[in-house]
Amino acid sequence: MQPFSYIRPATPQEAVGAFAQAGEGARFIAGGTTLYDLMKLNIERPRHLIDVSAIEGFNRIETDGDRLRFEANAAMSAVATDPVVARDYPVLAESLWKAASQQLRNMATVGGNLLQRTRCMYFRNGAGGIYPCNKREPGSGCAAIGGLDRGQAVLGTSDTCTAVSPGDWPVALVAMDASIEVLGPNGTRSMPVADLYRLPDTTPHVEFTLDPGEMITAIVVPKTLAGRRSTYHKIRDRESYAFALTSAAVALEMNDDRVERARIALGGVATRPWRAPESEEVLAGQRLTPELALAAGRAAFRDARPGRHNGFKVELGARTIADALRIAADRSRT
Ligand SMILES: Cc1cc2nc3c(=O)[nH]c(=O)nc-3n(C[C@H](O)[C@H](O)[C@H](O)COP(=O)(O)OP(=O)(O)OC[C@H]3O[C@@H](n4cnc5c(N)ncnc54)[C@H](O)[C@@H]3O)c2cc1C
Structure with a gap:
């Protein structure tokens, strides 16, 4: 692992400001259940970590009114067991409690979950040049295509990548037409969760549509009887x-x-x-x-x-x- 600086800002605004100041090599970190893993595998090599997990009151779950709103740091386990979510939106609750383990769900956040990276074994186990992977090393090739592809995608693939999008929660959110609120250097915006994800096409290493330094602040789900x-x-x-x-x-x-x-x-x-x-x-x-x-x-x-x-x-x-x-x-x- 390469050395990195580490700070714990007190507000989302402070976090976005710190990211802009740190520049290239900066990454937000929340529960750390994905990012630390990828750093140990030498796949992610951030130079500055901006830990948003200590931001006070950044984990609220709101179920009143005509929408559900989950702040980005709400734990997966907290949203899964919220009484309104569990009763009226089983699709959301089940997508969370069927993911990972209880310990992980207690640490992991609903914001970080949206940005987890693929579990394709060639992506995760190939750092150091054992296997080519266009997602890890753009232009190096794809060992999964024509290789051991039992876990790979059958929809939305390209000639450069067949890696599966791994999250359960984003699938439930896409079915429910959810959106995210985003805070960045240029202010706030919102977008459908479905638009957060890019197809691999010829650039499988570019996975998300967030601009550099943009932070997810909340997930919003319109209320519907279909829940x-x-x-x-x-x-x-x-x-x-x-x-x-x-x-x-x-x-x-x-x-x-x-x-x-x-x-x-x-x-x-x-x-x-x-x-x-x-x-x-x-x-x-x-x-x-x-x-x-x-x-x-x-x-x-x-x-x-x-x-x-x-x-x-x-x-x-x-x-x-x-x-x-x-x-x-x-x-x-x-
Ligand atoms: C053994 C194991 C089994 C698992 N099984 C499953 C499973 O079955 N299903 C499933 O869906 N998931 C599974 N997961 C993945 C797990 O759900 C994710 O690791 C977790 O949700 C990530 O959340 P986090 O808060 O820990 O994110 P972090 O690791 O802190 O961050 C993840 C990414 O999100 C970015 N980030 C974090 N917060 C923000 C923010 N607010 N704004 C912008 N960027 C942000 C970080 O920069 C990083 O790139 C598993 C993980 C492990 C280790």
């Missing part, structure tokens, strides 16, 4: 403490057994949290039957591009959506 009829369904190699092979965030507005509107996003199968409008269209206005649910699931994978060992994700992903639709539909609206 109650929602779920985050996650399929993984182990029942706990594992990243998704496939996952589906589903929220339904139903009129008796007809779907008025479905919101669906996928994890574990794509290079960014993946909204599935093709599936939503198949369902709109239709009576939800097992056959229709599977057809909706399969529609999401029409453009899938599997590699050598990950073709199973296409059918597993479709069935994950179908099962999530059943779970969400079975949930009472009241």
Whole structure:
């Protein structure tokens, strides 16, 4: 690990100011559960760490009014167990408590979670030149393409990168049309969570759309009745403490057994949290039957591009959506 300076600002404004002053090589750090890991692996080499975890009152969870608002430093475990979130937005709560372990969820923040980096084994284990990785060393190549690609993406891939976007929480947020509030050197702005993530295209090392020095201050989720009829369904190699092979965030507005509107996003199968409008269209206005649910699931994978060992994700992903639709539909609206 290379030496770095370390400061703990008292306010978001102070943190953004410190970042601007530090310049290149500066990074925010919150729970540290991702960044310290990547520093030890020699993948991240920051020169200045700006620790935002000590900012007083930067972890509020607001559920009154017409939206949910989570400040960036709220712990994953705190949001997952908030009574309103757990009761009215199971998709959000489940995406958090099905992630990582209880110890990690106590440390990790809902802001930091949005910016975690891929768990692609060639990205994480190849520092020092063992394996090429365009995300780690732009232009070096991709060992996953044509290599051991069982965990890789089948949607949103490019000829330079097939690494999966790893987070569960961002998938649920994308399904719920959530946005983030951002503070930067030029003031504040807000953007949909879906727009935070870039496709790999020819520049897989550029993963997020934040400008240098911009800090996420809060996550905002519009309130909707569909929240109650929602779920985050996650399929993984182990029942706990594992990243998704496939996952589906589903929220339904139903009129008796007809779907008025479905919101669906996928994890574990794509290079960014993946909204599935093709599936939503198949369902709109239709009576939800097992056959229709599977057809909706399969529609999401029409453009899938599997590699050598990950073709199973296409059918597993479709069935994950179908099962999530059943779970969400079975949930009472009241
Ligand atoms: C063993 C293990 C298993 C895991 N399993 C899962 C899993 O199954 N599902 C899942 O979703 N996640 C999983 N995770 C990832 C975990 O959820 C993330 O590490 C965590 O959410 C990151 O939050 P943090 O606060 O610790 O971020 P940090 O490590 O502090 O920061 C992460 C990134 O966000 C940036 N950052 C932090 N806060 C801000 C801010 N406010 N504004 C701008 N930038 C910021 C940092 O610069 C850094 O780039 C796992 C992690 C581990 C170690």
